Amino acid sequence: MRRILETLVPAAPLILLFVVWESAARLGWAPPNLLPAPSLVLQRLLELLPDGEFLHHLGQTLIRLLGGFAIALVVGVSLGLLASRTGGGALITVVRVLAPIPKIALYPAFVLIFGYDHASKIALVVADTLFPILLATFHGARAVEPKLLWSAWAAGSGRFASLFTVTLPATLPAILTGCRVALLIACVTVFLAEMISSTDGLGHLLSLAARSFRMVDMFVPLLLISLIGLLLNVALQFARKHLLRGQS
Amino acid sequence: MEKRAMIEIQRLGKSFRIAGGKRHVALEGIDLNIREGEFVSILGPSGCGKSTLLYMLGGFVPPSSGSIQVQGRPVTGPGPDRGPVFQEFALFPWKTVLGNVMYGLRQQGVGKREARERAMALLHKVNLASYADFYPKELSGGMRQRVAIARTLAYDPATLLMDEPFGALDAHTRTVLQNELLQIWERDRKTVMFVTHGVDEAVFLSDRVVVMTRSPGRIRTVVDIDLPRPRVRAELLVDRRYQEYVVELERLIEDVHHERDAEPAPAPVAKTTLKVATR
Known part of the structure; x- marks a missing residue:
């Protein structure tokens, strides 16, 4: 009983949103040809899911999203750790200059450089997710208790080795928080890139449906990307629980 | 033949910049030799720089002046010959x-x-x-x-650097760990530098107790603790000489406190403002 309640309470606002949206569509508060009922969208999504072509689009989006995130994770954590050590300040100055640039403005350039396929979209996801991960790593690494490092150095760990044996694990909580933000940004970015120029992916499906005024079909990719975001967050929480079992 | 000093500290000083750009002198003119296998406690009020002294011995914090030699070699950074144990x-x-x-x-x-x-x-x-x-x-x-x-x-490690290691523990646990530490030390006879503000702890454990003053941190005096080993707490507590050492050190610490009060209050210095040593 208690377990059911514990899962229901966080879901309550979602259910409320669903109910409001559903009634808005059903009671004619919003024109049904502009705002389809969520039950219709959900039904359409379930119809499409076994469809091979739809799954292909979903797969393309997931490859770009996860590929870009993975690259940003490796590069961001490495650079963030290096920047946290003496002499790394210069790197952070560069980051402070580059981070506020709207990365979507770079997308036309990415398309010209990397072409219309995966690479340009992955590049955009990397550009957008790199900085939150890098900065979270940098600030987390800076806050590592010096006595942990002293203990490691006294035990015979070298300066470079301690970066991996102490700084990295001690920074993990901050890195995972950065990942949480980055995954959300990745969902938004990959979708935008596919809407702007693509021949496949969920963003492309939305653009296609919008152009031919198929409103239910237009909401299907939106619903799906939000579900993907939700599932990725759950997966991250699961990873966090496992990785930080000794901490916090 | 007399054993050569394990640790030689000469004219050691440490100062650092505080808010407002002024320099705060944490330690000044520290001269101290510690023999191999000796158990030395550093006793003083908080803020007297006793932890800073230990951090410099560990090579975690660089000195501002003076020198530290361990087994004849100058300290340039942390090393497995000096093992730290921290309060936290x-x-x-x-x-x-x-x-x-x-x-x-x-x-x-x-x-x-x-x-x-x-x-x-x-x-x-x-x-x-x-x-x-x-x-x-x-x-x-x-x-x-x-x-x-x-x-x-x-x-x-040949030397243990202990920074108020039992300071965060309850009285009973502290006593248990003091006994365990003594047993380990009496077996291995490592050189120990033990920073504390507990007078009875210092007397119970040490061969020598170094009493520090505050602002700037200097050595006030060094007291030899001439009590037989192995030491048993229950016996020591009723030992006349043990009690005399405790009273003597309590008085010295009291003096240090009064001297401090006579001066204008110095700015408190957070331990975390120390620059971390890099190798």
């Missing part, structure tokens, strides 16, 4: 008890199996073998400090 334990929270104790051995290239065996042997010695797979957060303060001591003993 500073255990690696992501590693198990066993993983923490194995750490130094693994870093020094000892194979996994051998490191595990040696770490387990050490954990048996400190009565923590059954907690090998626990994480530090699952242990009590006293157990955590035992793990921290075992982690340091694992790589067999």
Whole structure:
């Protein structure tokens, strides 16, 4: 009983949103040809899911999203750790200059450089997710208790080795928080890139449906990307629980 | 033949910039020699720079002036010949008890199996073998400090640098750990530098007690503790000489406090403002 309640309470606002949206569509508060009922969208999504072509689009989006995130994770954590050590300040100055640039403005350039396929979209996801991960790593690494490092150095760990044996694990909580933000940004970015120029992916499906005024079909990719975001967050929480079992 | 000094500290000073650009002199003109196998306590009020002195010996914080030599070599950074034990334990929270104790051995290239065996042997010695797979957060303060001591003993440093190691523990646990430390020391006879503000702790454990003054931190006096070993707390407590040492040191500490009050109050210096040593 208690377990059911514990899962229901966080879901309550979602259910409320669903109910409001559903009634808005059903009671004619919003024109049904502009705002389809969520039950219709959900039904359409379930119809499409076994469809091979739809799954292909979903797969393309997931490859770009996860590929870009993975690259940003490796590069961001490495650079963030290096920047946290003496002499790394210069790197952070560069980051402070580059981070506020709207990365979507770079997308036309990415398309010209990397072409219309995966690479340009992955590049955009990397550009957008790199900085939150890098900065979270940098600030987390800076806050590592010096006595942990002293203990490691006294035990015979070298300066470079301690970066991996102490700084990295001690920074993990901050890195995972950065990942949480980055995954959300990745969902938004990959979708935008596919809407702007693509021949496949969920963003492309939305653009296609919008152009031919198929409103239910237009909401299907939106619903799906939000579900993907939700599932990725759950997966991250699961990873966090496992990785930080000794901490916090 | 007299043993040569294990640690030679000459004209050592430490000052650092505080808010407003002024320099705060934390330590000044420290001269101290510590013999091999000697147990020396540094006793003083908080803010007298006694922890800073220990950090400089560890090579974690660079001195501003003067020199420190350990076994005839100047200290340029941390090394496995000087093992620290901190008040806050500073255990690696992501590693198990066993993983923490194995750490130094693994870093020094000892194979996994051998490191595990040696770490387990050490954990048996400190009565923590059954907690090998626990994480530090699952242990009590006293157990955590035992793990921290075992982690340091694992790589067999010639000198132990202990920074108020029992300061965060309750009175009973502190007594237990003091006894355990004495047993370990009486067996291994490592050189120990023990920073504390507990007078009876200093007398109970030490061969010599160094009394520090505050602002700037200087050595006020050094008291030889001429009590027989092995020391047993219950016997010492009724020992006339033990009581005299405690009273003498209490008076010295009291004087230091009064001297401090006579001067304008110095700015408190947070330990964390110290620049971390880099190698």
